[in-house]
Amino acid sequence: MWISIPVVIITTLLVFYFSTRSFVTELTIALGIIAAGLFVFLAIGLYVGAQLEQPTKTAPEALDLGTVDPGLVGLPMINVPDINLDIPDIGDAGNDLVGCLVSIVVWIAISLLLMLLFWLLVQLFAIALPWILLALYWMFYRALKLVLDKAPQTRGQLLPSIGYALLYTALYTGWLFMVLGVLQLIRLWTTS
Numbered sequence: 001m002w003i004s005i006p007v008v009i010i011t012t013l014l015v016f017y018f019s020t021r022s023f024v025t026e027l028t029i030a031l032g033i034i035a036a037g038l039f040v041f042l043a044i045g046l047y048v049g050a051q052l053e054q055p056t057k058t059a060p061e062a063l064d065l066g067t068v069d070p071g072l073v074g075l076p077m078i079n080v081p082d083i084n085l086d087i088p089d090i091g092d093a094g095n096d097l098v099g100c101l102v103s104i105v106v107w108i109a110i111s112l113l114l115m116l117l118f119w120l121l122v123q124l125f126a127i128a129l130p131w132i133l134l135a136l137y138w139m140f141y142r143a144l145k146l147v148l149d150k151a152p153q154t155r156g157q158l159l160p161s162i163g164y165a166l167l168y169t170a171l172y173t174g175w176l177f178m179v180l181g182v183l184q185l186i187r188l189w190t191t192s
Contacts, residue, residue: 024187028180035173042147042165049155052145143172 012030021029044050147168154160 022187024180024183028177028184031173031176031180035169035177038172039165039169042168043161045148046151046154046161046164047156047158049151051148051151052141143168 147164150164154164
């Protein structure tokens, strides 16, 4: 799995990069391939009677509240002092040596500020990404568990397996096809 994920990402990016079709068309094709794969996976899983293992629940370790300082329970408050800067008008910066130096200093300060904001954004994304992945894992696990709970009833029966697989594939990917269809209609409407 860990080897196939970069291969799929690189292949998808190359297909989008070298393709002459629109981005929405490429996304529709990629979603169609994903939906076909999901359908085959669900149909085979239902036909053979595959089931997901139940995760083992372990008791969380007891939290000793006697060591927690009650003053630290709330969010920390940061006292920011009022800063009153008298910034001169630099609208005509660059006409003389002082104006040129001021515009260079302002350019460096804005660049540093943008770098700091980018760094903060990356840090926020690094913190949020595991939670997003955990939510997606839980959603897919629950969805597959819901589908594969029907596996004992469909084991060895081809038509019910295909029916359930088709139904759940339509439910899980159909809304994405609708969104892409609306995007395609908006694109056609704006170009005409």
